[in-house]
Amino acid sequence: MRKILATFVACAILMAVYAPAVMATPVTIGVVVNGNNGLPPVINYQFALSVDQNGGIVPGDDNPPYADSITDVRPIPGSGMVESAKHFKKYVVVSDPAGITNIASVYERLLDQTGGAIPGKSEVTATDITGNVAEYTEAINQAYNVNLITLADKNEMLYGLQSTKALYRIFVVDNYLTNHDTPGDYQVYFKVVSNSGLLTENNGNRLIIRYMPLRAFELDFSAVDYGTIVINQRKVISGDEDWATPNRPTIKNQGNVNILMQVSASDLVGTVAPIQTIPASALSIHMLGFDINSLSNTPQVLENPLVPCTPTQVDFDITAPLGTSSNIYQGTFTIEMAPIG
Ligand SMILES: [Ca+2]
Ligand SMILES: [Ca+2]
Numbered sequence: 001m002r003k004i005l006a007t008f009v010a011c012a013i014l015m016a017v018y019a020p021a022v023m024a025t026p027v028t029i030g031v032v033v034n035g036n037n038g039l040p041p042v043i044n045y046q047f048a049l050s051v052d053q054n055g056g057i058v059p060g061d062d063n064p065p066y067a068d069s070i071t072d073v074r075p076i077p078g079s080g081m082v083e084s085a086k087h088f089k090k091y092v093v094v095s096d097p098a099g100i101t102n103i104a105s106v107y108e109r110l111l112d113q114t115g116g117a118i119p120g121k122s123e124v125t126a127t128d129i130t131g132n133v134a135e136y137t138e139a140i141n142q143a144y145n146v147n148l149i150t151l152a153d154k155n156e157m158l159y160g161l162q163s164t165k166a167l168y169r170i171f172v173v174d175n176y177l178t179n180h181d182t183p184g185d186y187q188v189y190f191k192v193v194s195n196s197g198l199l200t201e202n203n204g205n206r207l208i209i210r211y212m213p214l215r216a217f218e219l220d221f222s223a224v225d226y227g228t229i230v231i232n233q234r235k236v237i238s239g240d241e242d243w244a245t246p247n248r249p250t251i252k253n254q255g256n257v258n259i260l261m262q263v264s265a266s267d268l269v270g271t272v273a274p275i276q277t278i279p280a281s282a283l284s285i286h287m288l289g290f291d292i293n294s295l296s297n298t299p300q301v302l303e304n305p306l307v308p309c310t311p312t313q314v315d316f317d318i319t320a321p322l323g324t325s326s327n328i329y330q331g332t333f334t335i336e337m338a339p340i341g
Pocket of ligand 1: 061063066067068069070071
């Protein structure tokens with residue numbers, strides 16, 4: 001009987017010792033939360049890098065010599081009827097007064113130059129790359145190389161993102177604009193939400209993507225074949241708006257700003273002896289309601305602008321002057337963008 005009684009006493013003592021410790025644990029956690037007064041998460045750093053066509057982030061800014069701290073992104077010209085997609089990555093480094101494990105999610109949305117919504121660009125969830133040291137280290141170093149962040153910013157991020165320091169987490173979102181999206185300063189909205197249910201937005205301090213103006217054009221034809229012509233009679237090679245018909249000339253602005261085109265031509269030279277020429281002045285061009293009735297070696301401007309994203313007809317005509325002999329004539333047009341201003 002004595003033995004059994006002793007055992008019960010021992011159990012009672014153990015319970016008395018351990019029970020308060022078990023009860024204390026949740027109280028300690030509660031103190032941590034209350035000790036921060038439920039403070040919201042923090043957006044500490046944000047930057048963007050231009051992505052090259054191979055997916056790399058070098059140089060990260062497309063407008064050297066990187067004289068400002070805004071990411072310049074140069075559009076890629078379209079090709080035929082296909083729009084290009086110029087990618088860029090947006091990074092945000094966040095923290096939370098209760099520790100980085102309290103961060104639940106980061107959301108991003110690309111907004112237009114006035115902060116308005118862009119059709120097709122909805123709010124997305126950013127990807128946490130805090131565990132990918134190589135990826136975030138390359139991004140931070142590159143942002144510093146092109147003057148998007150300071151040396152102090154770089155050092156602080158690389159320090160605080162270490163898993164042993166755990167001061168920050170870093171998230172990334174890839175996005176793109178097309179060759180026809182208008183140039184200007186696009187705004188990047190970030191929102192970080194904590195497990196405490198609190199959120200912080202970057203309103204008033206939005207990240208800026210400076211989408212550069214792009215002047216580019218493309219032709220669906222590389223030759224204009226007038227075929228057989230009759231002296232002193234006008235013959236027209238008329239254009240269309242169909243990119244698949246090079247025998248009907250089409251021009252397209254493949255950039256994101258209006259451009260003016262200019263045209264010059266050489267004289268047409270007979271390919272069979274005896275050599276004779278048809279002067280360039282026998283050639284005319286017509287585009288968007290504007291005519292140049294007498295081409296020459298000197299570029300002349302077609303004064304109606306070619307607007308982005310619109311296949312446009314170009315008409316050519318020739319009137320061989322009286323006295324032109326039978327022959328096969330060849331010459332060259334030069335169609336190019338007129339200098340700005
Ligand atoms: Ca810049
Ligand atoms: Ca065509």
